[in-house]
Each structure stands twice: as structure tokens, then as C-alpha cells.
Amino acid sequence: xxxxxxxxxxxxxxxxxxxxxxxxxxxxxxxxxxxxxxxxxxxxxxxxxxxxxxxxxxxxxxxxxxxxxxxxxxxxxxxxxxxxxxxxxxxxxxxxxxxxxxxxxxxxxxxxxxxxxxxxxxxxxxxxxxxxxxxxxxxxxxxxxxxxxxxxxxxxxxxxxxxxxxxxxxxxxxxxxxxxxxxxxxxxxxxxxxxxxxxxxxxxxxxxxxxxxxxxxxxxxxxxxxxxxxxxxxxxxxxxxxxxxxxxxxxxxxxxxxxxxxxxxxxxxxxxxxxxxxxxxxxxxxxxxxxxxxxxxxxxxxxxxxxxxxxxxxxxxxxxxxxxxxxxxxxxxxxxxxxxxxxxxxxxxxxxxxxxxxxxxxxxxxxxxxxxxxxxxxxxxxxxxxxxxxxxxxxxxxxxxxxxxxxxxxxxxxxxxxxxxxxxxxxxxxxxxxxxxxxxxxxxxxxxxxxxxxxxxxxxxxxxxxxxxxxx
Amino acid sequence: xxxxxxxxxxxxxxxxxxxxxxxxxxxxxxxxxxxxxxxxxxxxxxxxxxxxxxxxxxxxxxxxxxxxxxxxxxxxxxxxxxxxxxxxxxxxxxxxxxxxxxxxxxxxxxxxxxxxxxxxxxxxxxxxxxxxxxxxxxxxxxxxxxxxxxxxxxxxxxxxxxxxxxxxxxxxxxxxxxxxxxxxxxxxxxxxxxxxxxxxxxxxxxxxxxxxxxxxxxxxxxxxxxxxxxxxxxxxxxxxxxxxxxxxxxxxxxxxxxxxxxxxxxxxxxxxxxxxxxxxxxxxxxxxxxxxxxxxxxxxxxxxxxxxxxxxxxxxxxxxxxxxxxxxxxxxxxxxxxxxxxxxxxxxxxxxxxxxxxxxxxxxxxxxxxxxxxxxxxxxxxxxxxxxxxxxxxxxxxxxxxxxxxxxxxxxxxxxxxxxxxxxxxxxxxxxxxxxxxxxxxxxxxxxxxxxxxxxxxxxxxxxxxxxxxxx
Numbered sequence: 007x008x009x010x011x012x013x014x015x016x017x018x019x020x021x022x023x024x025x026x027x028x029x030x031x032x033x034x035x036x037x038x039x040x041x042x043x044x045x046x047x048x049x050x051x052x053x054x055x056x057x058x059x060x061x062x063x064x065x066x067x068x069x070x071x072x073x074x075x076x077x078x079x080x081x082x083x084x085x086x087x088x089x090x091x092x093x094x095x096x097x098x099x100x101x102x103x104x105x106x107x108x109x110x111x112x113x114x115x116x117x118x119x120x121x122x123x124x125x126x127x128x129x130x131x132x133x134x135x136x137x138x139x140x141x142x143x144x145x146x147x148x149x150x151x152x153x154x155x156x157x158x159x160x161x162x163x164x165x166x167x168x169x170x171x172x173x174x175x176x177x178x179x180x181x182x183x184x185x186x187x188x189x190x191x192x193x194x195x196x197x198x199x200x201x202x203x204x205x206x207x208x209x210x211x212x213x214x215x216x217x218x219x220x221x222x223x224x225x226x227x228x229x230x231x232x233x234x235x236x237x238x239x240x241x242x243x244x245x246x247x248x249x250x251x252x253x254x255x256x257x258x259x260x261x262x263x264x265x266x267x268x269x270x271x272x273x274x275x276x277x278x279x280x281x282x283x284x285x286x287x288x289x290x291x292x293x294x295x296x297x298x299x300x301x302x303x304x305x306x307x308x309x310x311x312x313x314x315x316x317x318x319x320x321x322x323x324x325x326x327x328x329x330x331x332x333x334x335x336x337x338x339x340x341x342x343x344x345x346x347x348x349x350x351x352x353x354x355x356x357x358x359x360x361x362x363x364x365x366x367x368x369x370x371x372x373x374x375x376x377x378x379x380x381x382x383x384x385x386x387x388x389x390x391x392x393x394x395x396x397x398x399x400x401x402x403x404x405x406x407x408x409x410x411x412x413x414x415x416x417x418x419x420x421x422x423x424x425x426x427x428x429x430x431x432x433x434x435x436x437x438x439x440x441x442x443x444x445x446x447x448x449x450x451x452x453x454x455x456x457x458x459x460x461x462x463x464x465x466x467x468x469x470x471x472x473x474x475x476x477x478x
Numbered sequence: 479x480x481x482x483x484x485x486x487x488x489x490x491x492x493x494x495x496x497x498x499x500x501x502x503x504x505x506x507x508x509x510x511x512x513x514x515x516x517x518x519x520x521x522x523x524x525x526x527x528x529x530x531x532x533x534x535x536x537x538x539x540x541x542x543x544x545x546x547x548x549x550x551x552x553x554x555x556x557x558x559x560x561x562x563x564x565x566x567x568x569x570x571x572x573x574x575x576x577x578x579x580x581x582x583x584x585x586x587x588x589x590x591x592x593x594x595x596x597x598x599x600x601x602x603x604x605x606x607x608x609x610x611x612x613x614x615x616x617x618x619x620x621x622x623x624x625x626x627x628x629x630x631x632x633x634x635x636x637x638x639x640x641x642x643x644x645x646x647x648x649x650x651x652x653x654x655x656x657x658x659x660x661x662x663x664x665x666x667x668x669x670x671x672x673x674x675x676x677x678x679x680x681x682x683x684x685x686x687x688x689x690x691x692x693x694x695x696x697x698x699x700x701x702x703x704x705x706x707x708x709x710x711x712x713x714x715x716x717x718x719x720x721x722x723x724x725x726x727x728x729x730x731x732x733x734x735x736x737x738x739x740x741x742x743x744x745x746x747x748x749x750x751x752x753x754x755x756x757x758x759x760x761x762x763x764x765x766x767x768x769x770x771x772x773x774x775x776x777x778x779x780x781x782x783x784x785x786x787x788x789x790x791x792x793x794x795x796x797x798x799x800x801x802x803x804x805x806x807x808x809x810x811x812x813x814x815x816x817x818x819x820x821x822x823x824x825x826x827x828x829x830x831x832x833x834x835x836x837x838x839x840x841x842x843x844x845x846x847x848x849x850x851x852x853x854x855x856x857x858x859x860x861x862x863x864x865x866x867x868x869x870x871x872x873x874x875x876x877x878x879x880x881x882x883x884x885x886x887x888x889x890x891x892x893x894x895x896x897x898x899x900x901x902x903x904x905x906x907x908x909x910x911x912x913x914x915x916x917x918x919x920x921x922x923x924x925x926x927x928x929x930x931x932x933x934x935x936x937x938x939x940x941x942x943x944x945x946x947x948x949x950x
Contacts, residue, residue: 044692046712080712168676175677182654182672182716200654200672204640205647220516239741240518240552242734244654244716261733262714268737269711272744273828279751280824280922281817289829290842297850301821302857305896308817309858313865315809320875326805330798333805337787337812337930344813345753345780345923349773352752356745357761370762378769385774386781393785403792424777450752450922451817458809 033062041071049078052088060084061091064100073103079111079266083287086115089124098127105179107152107263110139138256147234148227150267151248151257154179159189160196160214164206167213171200180260183245185222186213193253197222199244224249227256231267236361238264274446279355281308281451304449311455315340318462325466329477331405332469335390335416340461342386343423344454347431350375351453354435358445368436372429379428383421391417408476415472419465426464427457505534513543521550524560532556533563536572545575551583551738555759558587561596570599577651579624579735582611610728619706620699622739623720623729626651631661632668632686636678639685643672652732655717657694658685665725669694671716696721699728703739708833710736746918751827753780753923776921783927787812790934797938801949803877804941807862807888812933814858815895816926819903822847823925826907830917840908844901851900855893863889880948887944891937898936899929 040048040063048071052060064072076085089097089112101109101124113121113136125133135153142148156178158167167184175181184203186196195214202217224247225234238246238261245258274284283300285292292300319326319336326333354371357363363371394413397403405412431453435445470478512520512535520543524532536544548557561569561584573581573596585593585608597605607625614620628650630639639656647653656675658668667686674689696719697706710718710733717730746756755772757764764772791798791808798805826843829835835843866885869875877884903925907917942950 042692044690044695044713046714172676175673181676200676201647204644204653204672220514223516235737239734239737241516242518244733261716261737262711265707265711265733265737265740268740268744269832272740272747273832275744276747276751276824276828279748280820282821282824285825288832288834289825290835290839290846294846294849297846298853301818301850302854305814305817305821305854306857306861309810309814309861312810312813315813316806316865319806319809323802323806326798327802330795330802330805333798333802333808334788334791334795336805336808337791337934338781338784340809341784341787341812341816341923341926341930342777342781344816344926345777346773348752348921348923349754349777352748352754353757353761355752356748360741360745360760362760363762367762374762374766374769377766378773381770382774382777385778389778389781393788449820451813451820454813454816454926458813462809 033059034066036063037066037068041068045071045074046078046080048075049081052076052081053084057084057087057091060088064088064092065096069099069103072100076100077104077108079108079263082111083115083291085112086120090116090120094123094127097124102129102132105152106135106139106154106257107150107179109136110149111144113140114144142227145231145267146227147225147229147231147246147248147259148256150231150234150263151227151259152179152263153257155183155185155245155247155255155258156181157185157187157255158213160186160212161189162186162213163210164203164213164216165209167198168203168209171203179258180245183243183258184213185247185255185258187255191252194222194224194247194249194255197247222247224253225259226250231259231264232271234259235264235268235271239268275355275359278444278446279352279449281305281449304451308451308455312458314459315462318459318466322462322466325469325478329469329473331412331477332415332466332473335419336462336465338390339416339419339423339465340458341454342420343427343457343461344450345427346379346382346424347427347434347453347457348450350379350428350431351434351448351450354432355446355448358435358439365436365439368433371432371436375428375432376425379425380421382428383424386424387417387420390420406477408473411472411476415465415469418472419468422464422468423457423461426460427453430456430460505531506538508535509538509540513540517543517546518550518552520547521553524548524553525556529556529559529563532560536560536564537568541571541575544572548572549576549580551580551735554583555587555763557584558592562588562592566595566599569596574601574604577624578607578611578626578729579622579651581608582621583616585612586616614699617703617739618699619697619701619703619718619720619731620728622703622706622735623699623731624651624735625729627655627657627717627719627727627730628653629657629659629727630685632658633661633684634658635682635684636675636688637681639670640675640681643675651730652717655715655730656685657719657727657730659727663724666694666696666719666721666727669719694719696725697731698722703731703736704743706731707736707740707743711740747827747831750916750918751824751921753777753921776923780923780927784930786931787934790931790938794934794938797941797950801878801941801945803884803949804887804938804945807891808934808937810862811888811891811895811937812930813926814892815899815929815933816922817899818851818854818896819899819906819925819929820922822851822900822903823906823920823922826904827918827920830907830911837908837911840905843904843908847900847904848897851897852893854900855896858896859889859892862892878949880945883944883948887937887941890944891940894936894940895929895933898932899925902928902932 040051156171158170171181182200184198185194188195198213198217206216223241227248245260247258248256250256277284281304285300391413398405398409434448434453438448439445512523628643630642643653654672656670657666659665660667670685670689678688695713699720717732719730720728722728749756753776757772863885870877870881906920906925910920911917
């Protein structure tokens with residue numbers, strides 16, 4: 007039977023590591039047990055150990071296993087804690103051997119004093135490269151790029167280039183994309199893939215003559231990582247070069263870094279849609295007060311907005327006193343508006359993120375959401391009226407002598423509120439984008455809050471119209 | 479100045495294509511205009527044209543541009559419409575030249591009659607490979623794999639393998655991972671990267687001796703595409719082999735297919751979190767009634783659940799009649815519970831998706847959400863009480879003689895409702911997972927509905943306790 011490392015088996019890795027440590031407390035023994043594992047699995051184990059234990063484990067791991075494990079992007083948020091507990095002499099060779107993008111990631115997490123301390127003990131070329139990368143924010147191409155790429159003059163032959171890769175390939179982040187530069191100005195001119203080189207019929211021709219002759223796809227250091235991800239995904243690239251104004255290559259962003267970026271953006275989007283500030287740390291790793299801070303801000307802001315419902319309800323207090331039956335349906339009606347709004351918002355957030363619709367398409371969406379909202383509102387309105395009629399007829403509840411008018415009020419209010427909810431929910435991401443915010447900040451609770459206040463006004467206005475002279 | 483294809487420029491591609499077509503209606507002219515573009519951009523143009531125009535454009539595009547453009551995964555949901563309009567003679571060579579995974583994708587979208595019609599005109603080997611792929615659902619490894627991979631016996635030398643890649647490399651989906659099989663049983667034994675081969679010091683050694691000697695990572699045809707994505711992302715692979723029980727390679731899933739899978743799963747998750755059935759088609763492409771169907775189901779289900787609020791309110795009708803002031807705060811209080819629940823749900827959905835927490839960790843989460851909820855509840859409670867005190871003191875609203883008790887009721891109810899919301903919201907994904915559902919089905923509206931009913935009961939119970947004997 008083959009041993010396939012399926013997801014279920016993957017899940018088992020960290021726990022035994024933690025258990026082993028708890029049982030024996032001996033990092034050397036744990037290191038033995040882990041030596042058959044892949045770097046990503048060791049990174050998993052390191053992530054699940056207390057930082058002190060992880061630092062001791064790092065110290066006893068064979069260097070050629072410690073480096074790739076410590077290089078795993080999954081160790082973000084843990085590396086700084088581990089490295090500061092390892093001491094500078096042990097840490098310096100490890101940091102020197104890491105890939106440039108992960109070095110930068112580590113240094114971004116260190117405090118200013120620690121950063122200066124560790125920069126001092128690094129080899130001068132490592133330090134110089136690192137200081138360049140640290141200039142860029144972590145959510146830009148510059149922040150996730152690496153400086154270890156293969157670059158040759160366009161005048162080199164295919165064979166020369168293949169020989170060069172054989173020689174330097176081990177130390178590069180990827181060898182599958184080769185960047186061809188102008189021999190004089192060193193500006194990026196051309197990209198060939200290792201596949202192009204391998205299948206070339208004539209190995210004495212210059213690399214510049216090979217492959218796609220279009221201007222290569224490149225990004226700027228300040229390009230948002232989300233846009234880098236979209237380019238790599240759209241054009242099925244293994245890496246994209248990051249260039250400056252003179253078209254000199256500063257670094258490359260590889261597809262595996264982009265997957266990590268996509269997954270992080272996804273987490274951000276879900277958190278924000280859920281109505282809190284995005285949290286880039288594991289749930290169980292963030293501190294209690296850190297968590298409260300991320301949640302309390304939005305929760306309080308929404309609460310302040312929602313206070314307008316109390317104001318709106320206060321405005322209709324006399325109506326409620328006269329017809330208490332109206333109050334019964336308040337939660338039902340406003341929540342239906344919120345739900346339809348939340349649906350529309352989730353649709354539009356994704357459509358905007360995937361560039362299926364653009365800002366200027368807002369009116370097409372509005373033209374679609376108006377009939378959609380009306381249809382959905384009619385469906386819910388009919389269900390609502392049926393419920394009131396049934397309960398009244400069966401005798402489960404008595405909505406008073408004017409119950410047909412109450413049913414009509416609820417039904418019509420639902421049509422209005424759901425239509426308004428769909429429209430508001432679909433337009434909110436556009437408004438946010440227009441104002442320069444990320445459309446993904448349009449959270450479900452945000453939409454619900456917007457719709458609740460207006461929903462009450464719609465409901466009581468319909469009530470005043472239909473029940474005026476009878477109940478009101 | 480270098481011409482960088484940034485995201486903003488990317489956005490411009492489809493519109494001019496559509497415009498050009500609208501202006502001239504001449505596919506040949508459009509084809510000329512598009513010939514300088516990359517396949518992904520042509521796919522974009524095809525996506526934005528009416529299917530008839532797209533079919534005519536396909537017919538006039540040079541074959542070596544038509545094939546890679548039609549092969550773009552972004553054309554999913556459009557290909558079937560285009561191909562059926564092209565006629566079998568024109569379509570057959572195009573389909574034959576597509577990559578196997580995209581062929582399967584196309585055939586999954588064809589109706590049964592069309593599928594049989596097009597299968598008939600294909601080359602026999604294409605047809606055979608396709609019939610295998612079509613056995614697997616599109617959200618499994620088998621459904622997104624391709625059969626064009628490089629495989630050699632473990633006994634071959636490095637040089638033999640490199641020569642083989644140079645010869646067959648052009649027709650393979652990727653040449654960067656080479657699968658080494660047992661010379662007799664043909665079972666997967668080993669994977670080497672093209673980089674390993676290139677940098678090998680001795681090109682006469684067998685490929686089996688090169689690279690990582692651990693059992694290779696592989697998946698089954700039925701493995702969920704999300705798990706495949708997680709493996710590729712975790713182990714930074716360019717492709718993962720799909721094997722059967724005898725460890726024979728059925729195909730490979732490449733990293734670019736996985737990115738598409740991740741992006742689709744992301745869309746699904748956002749849609750479901752927004753409270754509708756996941757829609758795998760662009761917003762503007764899905765039909766009006768298709769859209770209504772995806773939304774009406776959940777909206778009605780939530781509405782039926784929310785009807786319990788009318789029942790709960792009915793239960794407290796006497797209290798409301800006696801103290802109408804209580805009704806004013808109903809929307810504020812229940813929405814706060816829903817908002818805190820939505821926050822907690824979004825956190826746990828992502829933590830579960832990223833495997834940061836497991837099902838068995840539910841009690842750790844509960845142990846964290848209880849104090850978090852209490853703290854957030856106290857914050858909102860204080861804000862709520864302050865608001866009532868302020869409005870009363872300034873004279874903006876009169877909450878009656880017992881206003882301090884009303885303020886206390888609102889404050890305490892908020893603590894209870896927010897705590898309950900956080901707990902419910904965090905536990906719902908676990909409950910769904912335990913019951914065998916996807917935890918990501920826990921939508922914000924679903925949580926809000928659950929919390930609304932209980933929120934009312936909490937509120938009126940607190941009111942009965944505090945206001946009993948005075949207002950009630």
C-alpha cells in the first residue's frame with residue numbers, strides 16, 4: 007500500500023510533536039523524531055511549541071533541515087519570538103541562509119532594538135539586500151519579492167544559459183523563469199522559461215530569440231500584492247519580475263508567495279465581511295486584548311449607528327402605543343432587509359474583487375438588483391402574509407379586528423424593505439470604492455445597520471398609510 | 479519608459495474588444511486587433527463578447543492563438559456556448575489541441591446530446607483520456623488534474639531524463655516536476671524537480687538517487703480540490719501527482735489550476751457567508767431567475783426562522799403594551815447580538831479553514847469567546863447606558879420616570895445578548911462541521927437569526943427582573 011500524505015494525515019503532524027515535547031521535554035529527542043519530516047511539517051511543529059522550546063529545538067536541528075523549516079512562510083508571527091530566544095551567534099548563520107523575502111518578513115516583526123542588533127551580526131551582502139527589501143510595505147510586490155533570481159544578457163546562447171543555471175541554480179528561489187537583460191543598460195527586455203530553453207531546437211541561438219517576443223509582464227515595487235496575485239493567476243506565471251523606473255529588475259515574486267498572499271487576503275476579506283478588523287494571526291495566538299481591540303472598534307461603531315433605530319422607534323412611539331401589534335413584526339421586517347442586503351453585498355464584493363464588474367458598471371447592477379429585490383420582497387411578503395392569515399385563522403394568535411390590514415402592512419413593508427436592502431447592499435461596495443476605501447470593508451453587519459434604520463421608517467410609513475383611521 | 483502591464487491597464491483589455499466589435503461587427507478586424515495580445519487577454523475578450531460573435535472570432539483567430547486562449551480556465555461557463563456555435567468540423571481540432579483538464583471542464587458543461595456529438599469527432603486517444611477525467615467531480619483532484627506529465631523509470635540517468643524532457647517537453651502541462659516510476663510495476667516511487675536535474679553534479683547517475691528521498695506527496699482522484707490546494711501551498715509544490723490504489727499516476731494537478739480552485743472556493747465562501755447559495759458564474763452572466771433561485775432559498779429559510787421573533791414578541795406583547803419604551807431598544811439589542819455573532823463566526827470559519835483550530839478545540843474557543851463576549855458586552859452596555867442617561871438629562875427624549883431602571887435593563891441585556899452572540903457565533907461552525915456540513919455554511923444572516931430570537935428572550939427576561947413591580 008502506498009503511503010499518501012493526505013490532508014487527514016497532515017493534520018496529525020503537529021500534535022505528536024507537541025505531545026513528545028510535553029512528555030519528554032527533550033528537544034534532542036524531538037529533533038530525532040522530526041528528522042524524517044518535510045520542512046513544512048517541522049515548521050508546523052515549531053508553530054505549535056512554546057517559543058522557548060521551539061528555540062531549543064532549532065538549536066539541535068541539523069542545519070540543513072533548520073534552514074528550510076525556518077524559511078517556511080507559515081512561521082510568520084512565530085519567527086521573531088524564536089530567534090530572539092536563540093542568541094545572536096546561533097541565529098546569525100540561520101538568518102544568513104534564509105531566502106531574502108523571508109528574512110525581510112522576520113525583520114519586519116522584530117522590535118527596533120532587536121532589528122539593529124541582528125542586522126549587525128549578518129554578512130554585509132545579506133544586510134545590504136535586506137535593507138532594500140525592508141523599504142517596502144509587506145502587502146506590496148516589494149514586500150513579498152525575493153532578490154534571488156536568474157538573470158542573463160539577451161546575447162547569451164541557450165547553451166550558455168543552461169550551463170549558468172546548472173551552476174548557480176541551487177541558490178535561486180526559482181530557475182524556471184530566466185530574466186534576460188540588455189547587455190549594456192541591464193534593463194529587463196525578455197523572459198524565457200526553462201522549458202523554452204530545454205525544448206529549443208538550436209542551443210547556439212541567443213536567448214533573446216526564444217519564446218514570447220511580447221514586452222514581458224512586470225510589476226512595480228509598490229504594486230499591491232493582490233494585483234500581483236491576479237497577474238500571476240491570470241497569465242499562469244511561475245514568477246513575475248519587480249522593476250524600477252529604468253526597468254531594472256529589483257526582484258521577483260514567485261507563485262508560492264502569491265498563494266500565501268491570496269490566502270491571507272481571503273482571511274482579511276472574511277474577517278472584514280464579518281464586521282471586524284482583519285486579524286493576520288491565528289485565532290489562538292492573538293492575545294485576549296489584541297482580539298478585543300480588533301472587534302470592539304467596529305462593534306461600537308455599528309452600535310452607535312444602530313442607535314438611530316432607537317431614535318426612529320422613539321419617533322413612532324405613539325403609533326406603537328396605539329397598535330402594539332406593529333412592534334411584534336419589527337425584528338422580522340428589519341432582519342429581512344439586512345439579510346437581502348448581506349446577500350447583495352457578498353455578490354458585489356466578489357464580482358468587484360474578480361473584476362467581473364467595474365466601478366462604472368454600478369448602474370447595471372442597480373438595474374438588476376431593483377427587480378431582484380422586488381421579486382425576493384414579493385416572495386417574503388407572501389410568506390409573511392400567509393403566516394399572519396394562518397395563525398389568525400387557526401387561532402394561534404389574535405392580531406386584533408384589523409388583522410387583514412396588519413397582514414397587508416407587513417406584506418407591503420417586506421416588499422419595500424427587501425428591495426431597499428438589495429439595492430443598498432449592492433451599492434455600498436461601489437460607494438466605498440468610489441470613496442477610495444476597499445469595497446470589501448462593506449461588512450454584513452454594516453449593511454444590516456444601514457438597512458435597519460431605513461427599514462423601520464419604511465415599515466411605519468406603510469403602517470401609517472394602511473392603518474391610518476383604523477388602528478392608528 | 480518601460481511598458482508595465484499593471485492591473486489598471488489589464489482592466490482595459492475587454493472593453494475595446496467589445497467596442498471594436500460593436501463598431502464594426504467584423505470578427506476578422508477584431509482578430510487583427512487582438513493578435514498582439516496574450517492568450518489570457520483574448521480569453522477576456524471572448525468572455526465579454528456575445529457567444530455568436532465569440533464563435534466567429536474563434537473561427538478567424540490564428541490556430542496557435544486560438545488554442546491557448548480557449549484553454550484559459552477563465553473561459554469556463556463560456557466555452558460550451560461558443561463551441562456549440564462553431565460547428566463540429568471547426569471545433570474538433572481545437573478541442574483536440576486543448577489541455578486535458580480544460581477539455582474535461584468544457585465537456586462537463588455540454589448537454590448530454592452535445593457531449594456525445596463532440597466526443598464522436600475527437601481523436602480516439604483524446605476521447606479515451608477525456609472519458610477517464612469525466613468520471614471525477616469537478617471539485618476533486620481528478621476533476622482538475624491533467625494527464626500530460628513527464629514520467630520516467632527511476633533507472634534512467636539524469637542525462638537521459640534531460641534529453642527526454644527536451645524532446646517531449648513542449649506537449650506537457652509542466653516539465654518542472656518529473657515523476658519517477660518503478661520500471662516494472664510503473665508505480666510512483668520518486669519525484670525530482672527539473673532544478674534537481676539541472677544542478678546535479680553527475681549526469682550519469684540514475685534519477686532515483688537525486689533529490690528528496692522521502693515518499694512523494696500524492697493525492698487520490700477523489701481528494702477535495704481544497705485539500706489539494708492546501709498541500710500544494712503548504713509544501714510549495716509546482717504540481718502534485720494523483721495516484722490510484724496501486725500508486726499508478728493518473729494525472730497531476732498544477733499550481734495554476736490550484737490558484738483558480740482557491741479563488742473559486744473563496745467566492746463560494748463569501749457568497750455562503752453572505753447568506754446565499756454559492757454562485758460559480760459571473761454576476762452579470764447568470765440569468766435573472768437563476769440568481770433569484772440562489773437567493774430565495776436561504777432568504778426564505780432565514781425568514782421562516784426569523785418568524786420566531788414574532789412569536790417571541792407576541793409572548794411579550796403584554797409587557798410591551800405596559801412599557802412601550804421597551805420596544806424602542808429591540809432593534810438595537812438584537813442587532814448587537816447578531817453583530818458580535820457575525821464577528822465570532824467569521825473568525826472561526828477562517829481558523830477552521832486554515833486548520834489553525836480543529837473540531838476538538840471547540841472548548842478552547844468557547845473558553846475564549848465567553849470572556850471576549852462578556853468584555854465586548856460590557857463595552858456596548860456602557861455605551862448604551864451612557865446614551866440613555868445623556869438623552870434623558872439633556873432632554874432629547876423622555877424615557878419615563880423609571881428611566882434609570884430602563885437604562886439598567888438595556889445595559890444588562892446588552893451584556894447578556896453580546897455574550898450569547900459571541901458564543902453562538904463561534905460554536906455554530908463547529909456544530910455544522912460536527913454534523914457533516916461545511917463550517918463555512920454558517921452565514922452572518924444565519925447567526926443573526928439564531929441570536930435574534932434568544933436576544934429577545936434575554937432582553938425581556940432582564941426587563942421582567944429589573945422592571946417587575948415598577949413599569950411591568
